[in-house]
Amino acid sequence: MKVILLQDVKKLGNKGDVVNVNDGYARNFLLPRNLASEATQEAMNVLKQEKKAQAKKEQEELEAAQQLEKELKNKKVTIAVKAGEGGRLFGSVSNKDIAKAIASQLKYKIDRRKILLEEPIRTLGSQQVPIKLHSNVTAHLTVQVTEA
Numbered sequence: 001m002k003v004i005l006l007q008d009v010k011k012l013g014n015k016g017d018v019v020n021v022n023d024g025y026a027r028n029f030l031l032p033r034n035l036a037s038e039a040t041q042e043a044m045n046v047l048k049q050e051k052k053a054q055a056k057k058e059q060e061e062l063e064a065a066q067q068l069e070k071e072l073k074n075k076k077v078t079i080a081v082k083a084g085e086g087g088r089l090f091g092s093v094s095n096k097d098i099a100k101a102i103a104s105q106l107k108y109k110i111d112r113r114k115i116l117l118e119e120p121i122r123t124l125g126s127q128q129v130p131i132k133l134h135s136n137v138t139a140h141l142t143v144q145v146t147e148a
Contacts, residue, residue, distance in 0.1 A: 002039035065134035092120035
C-alpha cells in the first residue's frame with residue numbers, strides 16, 4: 001500500500017515522502033496514529049502543490065538573503081564603549097550589542113544568533129564580523145569599536 005507520511009517515521013522516511021508499506025502496517029499503525037495518509041491521486045496532487053509552494057518560499061528567502069548581503073557588504077557599524085589603557089575594554093562587545101547597533105544605525109533587524117562571533121570583541125579597532133543570513137549566504141560586516 002502506498003502512503004504519504006505526515007510526520008517523520010523512524011526507519012521509514014521523512015514528512016512528505018511517498019513510501020510503499022505492508023497493508024497491515026498502514027491500517028494498524030500508521031493511519032490510526034495519523035503518521036500517514038493513503039496516497040490517492042488527490043492527495044498526491046496536494047502534496048505536489050505543497051512541495052512547489054515550499055520550493056518557491058525557499059527561493060524567495062534565498063533571494064532576500066542575497067539582497068541583504070549586497071546591502072551589508074560595504075557597511076560599517078560603530079560601537080562606542082568604555083576602555084582602559086592599551087585599548088582593553090571594560091567588558092566586551094557581544095553579538096547582542098552588534099545586533100542593536102545594526103538596528104539603530106543601519107535600520108536592519110538581524111537576529112543576534114545569526115551574528116557569528118567566535119568570542120566577544122575585547123579590544124578597540126575594526127573587525128570583520130560574519131553574519132549568517134541563510135544556510136548558503138554569509139555576509140561580512142565591519143564593526144568599528146571606539147572609545148566612549
